[in-house]
Amino acid sequence: MGKIRLTLACWDYDRTRALQDGRVEVEGVDLNYLPLRVEETFWRMLRYGEFDAAEISTGSYLMARDKGVPKLIAIPVFPSKTFRHSCIYINADSGIQKPADMAGKRVGVPEYQITMATWARGILQHEYGVPPEKMKWFTGGEEHPGREDKIKHNLPANIDIQPVPPDKTLSGMLEKGEIDAMISAHMPSPFVRRHPKVQRLIPNFREVEQDYFGRTKIFPIMHTVAIREEVYEKNPWIAQSLFKAFNESKRLCQEAMYEFSALKYMMAWSIDEMEKEREILGDDPWAYGLEANRHVLETLVQYTHEQGLIGKRLDVNSLFANSTLEDFKI
Incomplete structure (x- = not known):
């Protein structure tokens, strides 16, 4: 059986670039990566469901899960985090x-x-x-x-x-x-x-x-990655394949950021900035997975509910594909 074709819309982040340029492959998937600006991706995915999977506003995703439309299921990947x-x-x-x-x-x-x-x-x-x-x-x-x-x-x-x-x-x-x-x-x-x-x-x-x-201890999550439910239900293994690929792409990015035999970025003191951030935010503030982000997600659910955007406090476990919530053991 050949690979399935899957279109993913996600912006051109350093942490996803290895997915975009093909250095990291998604198991069982022939990936068509569209590096669209986030506003366009959100509009086209939430209004028209144009992509098989897409980076999506986490707040809008919470509303979609609460209302039942559009029908999406996320993986615990958070390509955008920003203090506000x-x-x-x-x-x-x-x-x-x-x-x-x-x-x-x-x-x-x-x-x-x-x-x-x-x-x-x-x-x-x-x-x-x-x-x-x-x-x-x-x-x-x-x-x-x-x-x-x-x-x-x-x-x-x-x-x-x-x-x-x-x-x-x-x-x-x-x-x-x-x-x-x-x-x-x-x-x-x-x-x-x-x-x-x-x-x-x-x-x-x-x-x-x-x-x-x-x-x-909140580094606010802005975006997650969601799959159209009909795509996920037909091939549920896609969720774990995407989750693993996003993690590997991020790992390669983090590894490359610490190569300083020559400056790769146009910032003279980039290593100093990185070390300062690491001291404040910890070793991996961009960690994926539910448990590493549970507190932040529960806070966002609280705010979204308090502000009347969702009708009930959603259980954060229910937001993500089950297979991405635990690892297999050997």
Whole structure:
């Protein structure tokens, strides 16, 4: 029996590049790797199910599992993790000086349910005492008008939320003071241009994020990898094959990062940066597998439920293909 053809959409990460260029093969699979930007991958997978497997927003995946559509099953691979204290931007005339000042303010977010926004709201609530219902929410495109939520939600009645006008963008509204703040994975264009009115809420975010990790041991998970259920049910062995291949690709990346006979990256003190991170975050903060990430996943489920995006607290074991939750023994 020959290999099955499988299309995987996943961005061009250093930790997945060995999968993309074929150095790592997926057992039993002829892999078609599409290195698409994450926004395009999420849209095409969640709206239209175009790929056999795809990198996907973990928050959107939780909503899909809660609602039963689209029908997906994940493997405990997390290609994107990012601290989110740095992603809150403010207009300098808004009166916001510290996170607690976000209460009562107009806050833009591209889509309410995306993982980045869920983490940021959870941090504002649990670290600074500002729950989502204390802010007024505006959704829309960051740089292009007309963006819509990929998954529809039914939020609690105490959430004040509305779309921005169809001809406006969040970045433009933030620059003009039409909203007070914006939560975004992308740096807003006026911030990139160094517009004096657009600033980070937490300018010393690295220091704050390191303290946050030291106290909570949370390195926030953004994305996981999900398989369409019909593909998984037809060939359930795919889950373990993909899981093993992602792990091997990450291992090769980590090994290559410590080759310093000549600098591979255009960072003069890259080894110093890596050693500093290792001292703070531990030997493998990018570990895959459920147990290594249980605490972070349970926190994300808690935040997603608290914010009314899912109707029940999902058991994290139920989120992943059973065969990826344990190893065989010899």
